Every structure is written in structure tokens, then in C-alpha cells.
Amino acid sequence: MNSQTYVNFFRQTSPYIHAHRGKTFVIALAGDAVLDGNCHRLLADIALLQSLGVRIVLVHGARPQIDQRLAQSSLTSDFKGHLRITDVEAMICVKQAIGSTRLQLEAELSMGLPNSPMHGAEVRVMGGNFVVAKPIGVIDGVDHQHSGEVRRVDHVGIQSQLDSGAMVLVSPIGFSPTGEAFNLSYIDVASHAAVAIGADKLICISAVSNISQNGGLLRSLSIPAVKEYLKNSNAASQLEQTLLCAAQQACKGGVERVHLIGYRDDGALLSELFTREGSGTLIIQDYSESLRPASIDDVGGILDLIQPLEESGVLVKRSRELLETEISRFMVALHPEGFLVGCAALYPLGSTGSGEIACVATHPDFLSQGTASRLLAAIENQAHSQSIDRLYVLTTQAAHWFQEQGFVEATVDALPEDKQLLYNYQRSSRVLCKRL
Numbered sequence: 001m002n003s004q005t006y007v008n009f010f011r012q013t014s015p016y017i018h019a020h021r022g023k024t025f026v027i028a029l030a031g032d033a034v035l036d037g038n039c040h041r042l043l044a045d046i047a048l049l050q051s052l053g054v055r056i057v058l059v060h061g062a063r064p065q066i067d068q069r070l071a072q073s074s075l076t077s078d079f080k081g082h083l084r085i086t087d088v089e090a091m092i093c094v095k096q097a098i099g100s101t102r103l104q105l106e107a108e109l110s111m112g113l114p115n116s117p118m119h120g121a122e123v124r125v126m127g128g129n130f131v132v133a134k135p136i137g138v139i140d141g142v143d144h145q146h147s148g149e150v151r152r153v154d155h156v157g158i159q160s161q162l163d164s165g166a167m168v169l170v171s172p173i174g175f176s177p178t179g180e181a182f183n184l185s186y187i188d189v190a191s192h193a194a195v196a197i198g199a200d201k202l203i204c205i206s207a208v209s210n211i212s213q214n215g216g217l218l219r220s221l222s223i224p225a226v227k228e229y230l231k232n233s234n235a236a237s238q239l240e241q242t243l244l245c246a247a248q249q250a251c252k253g254g255v256e257r258v259h260l261i262g263y264r265d266d267g268a269l270l271s272e273l274f275t276r277e278g279s280g281t282l283i284i285q286d287y288s289e290s291l292r293p294a295s296i297d298d299v300g301g302i303l304d305l306i307q308p309l310e311e312s313g314v315l316v317k318r319s320r321e322l323l324e325t326e327i328s329r330f331m332v333a334l335h336p337e338g339f340l341v342g343c344a345a346l347y348p349l350g351s352t353g354s355g356e357i358a359c360v361a362t363h364p365d366f367l368s369q370g371t372a373s374r375l376l377a378a379i380e381n382q383a384h385s386q387s388i389d390r391l392y393v394l395t396t397q398a399a400h401w402f403q404e405q406g407f408v409e410a411t412v413d414a415l416p417e418d419k420q421l422l423y424n425y426q427r428s429s430r431v432l433c434k435r436l
Contacts, residue, residue, distance in 0.1 A: 012275075013275070015338070015339060016274045016275075017274070019338050020052065020054050020273065021052060021053035022054075023054055023200040023201070024054075024056075024162065024197060024198070024201075025049065025054055025056055025057070025199060025201045025202075025203055026059060026190050026193050026194040026199045026202050026203070027046060027056060027059065027190075027205065028059050028061070028187055028189075028191075028203065028246075029042075029058060029059065029060045029105075029263075030061045030063075030186070030204075030205060030207065031061035031063045031065050031101065032061075032206070032207055032263070033206065034060060034062075034101055034104060038263060038264060038266055039108070039263070040108060041266055042205070042263060042269065043109055045269045045270050046058065046109075046269070047109060047123050047167075048270070049273070055162045056167045057162070057167075057193055057194075057197065057199070058105070058168065058169050058170070059171075059189050059193060060101055060105055060169070060171060060172070060186060061172060061186035062094075062097045062098045062172060062186070063084075065097035066084070066094050066097040066098075068097070069096050069097045070090060070093050073089070073092075075089055075093065080139065080140075080142055080144065082185065082238055082239075082241075082242045083144060083147055083185065085142065085143075085144050085145060085147060086144070086145055086147045086182075086183040087146065088145070090146070090183075091145075091146040091181070091183060094146075094183045095173070095181065098171050098172060101171075102127070102169065102171050105125075106125050110125075124166045124167065125167050125168075126161040126164075126167070126169070127170065127171070128154075130168075130193075131150060131153055131154070131170065131173070131174035131175070131184065131189060131193075132150075132151045132154070132174060132175065132176070133149065133150060133151055133173075133175060133182040134148055134149060134176060134182070135147070135148050135149075135176075136148055136149050146180075146181070146182055147182065147183050147184075148174055148176075148182025148184055149185075149188060150174060150184060150188055150192040151174070152196070153189075153197070155196040155197045155198075158170075158193070158197050159197060170193060172184045172185065172186035172189050185242075187242055187243065187246045190202060190246070191249045194250050194253070195250060195254060195255060198254060200255075200257070201257050201258070202246075202247070202250045202258045202259070203261065203269070204243050204258065204259065204261070205262070205263050205268075206243065206260070206262070206263065207239060207262065207263070207264075208237070208239055208240055208262065209260075209261060209262025209264070209265065209268065209279070209280055210279070210280045210281045211229070211244070211260060211281040213229065217281075219281065220281065220283070220284065221282070221284075226244050226247065226283060229244070230245075244283070247260070247283040248283075251284065251285045252285075256284065256285075256336075257283070257336070258284070259272050259273075259280055259281070259282055260280045260281045260283070261279055261280035262279075267279075268280065276339070276365055277365065290333070290334045291331060291333055291375065291378045292331070292332060292334065293328070293332075294327050294328075294330035294332045294343065295327065296327055298327070301340035302323060302327075302330060302332065302359075303320060304340075305340060305342070306343070306359055306361050309361055314398075315358075315359060315361070318359075326347075329345040329347055330343055330344070330345045331345070331375055331378050331379055331382065333362075333371050333374065333375055341362065341363045341366045341371055342360075342361060342363065342371040342375050343359060343360075343375070344358075344360045344361075344375040344378075344379050346358075346379050346386075349392070349415075349418065350416060352416040353387060353388060354390045354391070354392060354416050355388040355390070355391050356391070356393065356394070357376070357379055357391055357392070357393045358393075360372055360375065360393075360398070373405065379391075380436060383436060384436060388436070389436050390433060390435055390436065391407075391433065391436065392410070392414075392431065392432070392433050393431075393432050393433075395429055395430055395432065396428070396429050405434075406434050407433060407434045408433060409431070409432060410431045410432060410433040411431060412431055415431060
């Protein structure tokens with residue numbers, strides 16, 4: 001990778017670095033991930049997040065580690081769905097496995113050898129009895145014994161540790177007011193913790209790298225879409241169902257975004273958080289982009305959208321200075337992650353009751369998702385409010401799309417007189433009109 005590639009990389013990731021600084025992420029790390037050969041690099045990436053100003057709560061699982069302990073003790077335990085039935089003997093193995101896994105993570109996060117990803121990280125890891133639990137009890141005639149569920153999370157204690165600059169490590173074990181210990185689902189703990197502390201993100205790192213359907217990767221899912229997927233997808237694994245149900249619970253509790261990524265692909269965490277394409281599946285309450293009038297702070301984002309189209313001759317070139325003076329004419333589409341995915345502008349044409357639509361642009365990664373159509377509808381509503389009853393558009397390559405939106409062919413002579421005088425015959429733009 002040459003120096004210019006590095007420069008471009010930092011420029012592209014800088015908006016995400018700024019956006020994530022000071023935010024709180026709860027990361028749910030599957031026990032399988034701790035055993036994987038990529039774990040060391042994954043933990044280094046988590047430490048990197050903290051060094052960039054992200055407040056981290058790390059909740060780890062330990063299912064395979066518990067299975068190993070049980071096997072060594074010639075014991076077995078049954079499952080009811082995704083929940084283990086934990087008797088007294090099994091609980092001893094659970095404590096040993098969780099304790100050992102926790103120590104392994106603390107040791108990994110303490111490494112700071114020169115020439116290693118953790119060099120200079122100085123991660124301070126803090127833990128405690130943050131989870132109050134209760135027994136699951138008897139379900140369908142089955143006593144789950146020492147398997148429990150979360151009653152509440154000590155959000156004050158966790159926030160105190162985060163405020164001190166520490167990374168908080170939470171194990172999937174909880175305690176009752178009477179001092180009993182219960183084996184918990186780490187996904188359940190992570191979801192409850194994210195809601196309790198008002199986390200900005202819940203990130204689930206497991207064997208499920210993303211959600212796919214009919215062979216295609218689902219980059220994003222709204223909560224209604226998750227419900228529909230669970231209802232209609234017979235192929236969803238038990239783990240997928242568990243993760244999606246936890247994502248639903250977290251979003252309903254106020255967590256803005258839940259990310260599902262895999263632990264086997266090196267750099268998946270950073271790719272998901274610092275690139276537009278991501279690497280897994282994002283789950284959000286309502287994934288549709290938001291539309292709003294543009295502000296002066298959007299000038300840079302609009303330029304990024306329209307410059308490639310200007311260079312190819314699709315749009316007429318606009319300087320930054322001109323765009324700044326005309327910014328009040330623009331409407332933008334904002335991605336849930338905070339960046340612009342589309343724009344369009346409305347220019348009233350004098351006192352003729354007519355207006356011109358210009359600069360309709362969509363980010364290449366979000367084409368064919370209806371963003372431009374929704375922007376056009378918003379522009380038409382804006383035109384109504386300004387007593388504009390006829391819209392014109394001049395285009396060299398998008399005439400067919402505008403016709404699909406209800407525009408019809410017109411001539412240059414149909415334009416208001418002032419606009420006719422400004423018509424560029426060298427571009428030979430087609431003129432289309434729509435009555436509102």
C-alpha cells in the first residue's frame with residue numbers, strides 16, 4: 001500500500017473516528033471467538049477502539065469452555081433452546097470455565113510488547129458484580145436449576161468505571177441478593193447492559209458473520225424486517241435467532257444500532273465501524289434514511305456526492321463558494337450512520353410559479369434503493385409550500401428516470417423566459433416538465 005493510499009484511507013475513516021469518539025459500545029464476544037486464532041488481533045482492534053476514545057463494555061461468553069470443563073469432569077448438561085440446564089455439579093465447571101476465560105482476556109488485554117498491535121495501549125480492565133440475576137425456574141416442567149436470567153444491571157457502577165477511562169469486562173454470571181450465583185447467557189447480559197447504560201451500539205461478535213437471505217447478504221435490517229425474517233426464514237439457525245432476538249430487545253430498549261459480525265475474518269470489527277460497506281449486518285429501529293433541509297455543514301458531503309457526476313458531465317459544475325450561497329435550496333438524505341447518501345435542489349424561477357429541480361445525486365453504494373425518489377417527493381412537497389405548481393428539469397442522461405417520476409418531455413421554448421436565456425445549447429440538455 002503506497003503513501004497516497006494511506007492518506008486516502010485516513011481521510012475516508014476520519015468522519016467515523018470523530019463520530020465514534022466519546023460513544024459507548026457494548027461488545028458481546030462469543031466464547032468460540034476467545035478460542036479462535038484470530039482472537040489476539042480482535043482484542044487488539046477492541047483496544048484500538050478505546051484508544052480512539054470509544055467507551056467499551058466487553059461481555060464475554062464461555063459456552064465451549066464450559067463444555068470442555070464438563071467433558072474433563074465426565075459430566076454432561078442438557079439444553080432447553082439456547083439455555084443450558086445447570087445443576088450443582090455443572091455450576092462448578094461453569095465457574096471454572098468463566099473464571100479461566102476472564103483471566104485469558106485480561107492477560108491478552110495487558111500485553112504491550114514492542115512491535116505488537118497492543119504496544120502502548122495501556123488498557124485498564126475493570127470488573128465487578130455488575131449483574132443481579134434470578135433463577136429461570138421451571139419452564140415446561142423442566143427445572144433450569146442454576147441457570148438464570150438478568151434481573152438488573154448496575155449501570156451506575158459501570159458508568160463510574162467508564163468515566164475513569166477503564167474498559168469494563170463483564171462475565172456471563174450473575175448474583176442474587178442472597179448471594180447465589182447463576183449461569184447466564186452472555187448475549188442476554190450484553191443486551192441488558194447495553195439498554196441499562198444507554199449504549200450507542202451493541203456489537204455481537206460470534207460465528208454469525210452476517211445475516212443472508214436467498215444467497216444475498218443483508219447489510220441492514222429494520223426491526224420490522226427482523227420480525228419478518230424470523231417469521232419466514234426456516235433456515236435461521238438457533239444462534240441467528242438468539243442474536244436477532246437480542247438485537248430486537250436492545251433496539252426496543254433504546255440502543256440505536258446493533259451490529260452482527262463474525263470473529264473469523266481479520267479486521268471485521270474495524271471494517272464494520274469505519275467503512276461504508278461494513279462487514280456484517282446492521283440492525284436498527286428504522287433503517288430508512290432521514291430527509292432534511294441542508295445546512296452549511298453539509299457542503300462538503302454534497303460536494304463529495306456531486307463532484308463525480310460533474311467530472312463525467314452529468315451535472316453542471318458548481319464551486320464550493322456557489323454551493324455555500326445556494327445551500328438553502330438543497331434537501332439531503334442522511335444515512336442512519338450520519339453521512340449523506342443523496343441530495344437534490346429546488347430553484348424557484350422568478351415569479352412564474354415554476355421551479356427547477358437540480359443536482360439530484362445518490363451515493364454509488366446506495367443506488368436503486370429509492371433514495372432519489374424520496375428526495376424528489378420531498379422537493380415536490382417543498383414546491384407546494386412555495387406555491388410552485390410546475391417543475392422543470394434539464395438533464396442529459398436521466399430523462400428516462402424523470403419520466404418514470406411523472407415528468408413529460410417539453411421544449412426549450414416552454415421554459416420561463418429568464419431560464420430560456422440561460423439555456424446551454426452546447427450541453428443539449430433535454431427539458432422535462434411536471435405539473436403539480
